[in-house]
Amino acid sequence: MADKDVTQVEMMKIIALFRKEGYKGEYEDFQRVSGTDREFFVVMSNEQGIKALFRASLMLNAVQFQYVLDDKHTFVQEDADAG
Numbered sequence: 001m002a003d004k005d006v007t008q009v010e011m012m013k014i015i016a017l018f019r020k021e022g023y024k025g026e027y028e029d030f031q032r033v034s035g036t037d038r039e040f041f042v043v044m045s046n047e048q049g050i051k052a053l054f055r056a057s058l059m060l061n062a063v064q065f066q067y068v069l070d071d072k073h074t075f076v077q078e079d080a081d082a083g
Helices: 008-020
Strands: 026-032 039-045 051-057 062-069
Touching: 008 026, 008 039, 008 051, 008 062
Parallel strands: none
Antiparallel strands: 026 039, 039 051, 051 062
């Protein structure tokens, strides 16, 4: 089952949710959580270049910090056909 790309409208809703929760930074990547249509993984970086993974739920209007992306924690791209 191929996952649908995150739409621009969904991205805008996710960014609005992050701002409402007080998060600031650059949005690096958006990826749909497998098996859902209202939950997303978001990679965000701050001014120091530290990247973190968050789980955003448009259904629950909630943002959950997952972990900092470093040598032990990475974010795997699902679509290998980019380019």
